[in-house]
Amino acid sequence: MLDPLSFNKIYKIWLIGFMGCGKSTLGAVLAKALGYKFLDTDLQISAQEGFSVAQIFKEKGEHYFRDLEKSLVAQIEQVPSPLVIATGGGLPLHAPLQGTIIHLHLDFESLYIRLLNDPNPRPLFKDKESLFTLYQQRAPLYERMAALNLDAQGTPKDLALQIMGFLAPKA
Numbered sequence: 815m816l817d818p819l820s821f822n823k824i825y826k827i828w829l830i831g832f833m834g835c836g837k838s839t840l841g842a843v844l845a846k847a848l849g850y851k852f853l854d855t856d857l858q859i860s861a862q863e864g865f866s867v868a869q870i871f872k873e874k875g876e877h878y879f880r881d882l883e884k885s886l887v888a889q890i891e892q893v894p895s896p897l898v899i900a901t902g903g904g905l906p907l908h909a910p911l912q913g914t915i916i917h918l919h920l921d922f923e924s925l926y927i928r929l930l931n932d933p934n935p936r937p938l939f940k941d942k943e944s945l946f947t948l949y950q951q952r953a954p955l956y957e958r959m960a961a962l963n964l965d966a967q968g969t970p971k972d973l974a975l976q977i978m979g980f981l982a983p984k985a
């Protein structure tokens with residue numbers, strides 16, 4: 815386990831990227847490797863509301879869900895301990911983040927195949943064409959706000975090692 819203080823007081827590590835890029839899987843591996851706590855914003859919101867994200871979108875609408883995301887970000891900022899946070903794909907576009915932002919990038923075709931085979935329904939995944947439009951809109955925004963852009967094709971362990979190398983204090 816690494817001493818959080820050796821990371822220049824970087825306490826909040828936000829994983830961002832398009833739906834299906836592997837933020838949650840990597841987040842759990844990275845948090846364990848760093849000895850940080852792990853939080854998945856979609857899971858947290860589902861637990862708080864008692865409904866799945868898909869149900870929240872259906873019953874209350876996207877705007878309501880984005881408000882939940884914003885207030886969760888405000889709550890996370892108050893957490894005094896180190897955290898790795900896996901965000902929902904739209905969260906960083908609706909709520910400004912403070913901390914270290916890491917973008918997991920994946921090509922569109924790989925994401926599309928992953929989402930087709932994923933049992934977790936994404937309310938914003940309606941068809942390939944509109945998904946591609948969303949991807950084209952978001953990819954440059956993710957890239958611009960991240961301190962580190964990573965190719966998400968690697969294994970979670972390899973990606974976690976790359977992130978730890980990036981975070982480690984430089985001599």
Ligand code: S3P
Binds near residue numbers: 832833902903905936
């Ligand atoms: C969303 C991504 C989803 C979830 C919701 C909206 C988005 O999370 O928050 O369906 O706007 O891209 P994942 O990125 O974990 O799929």
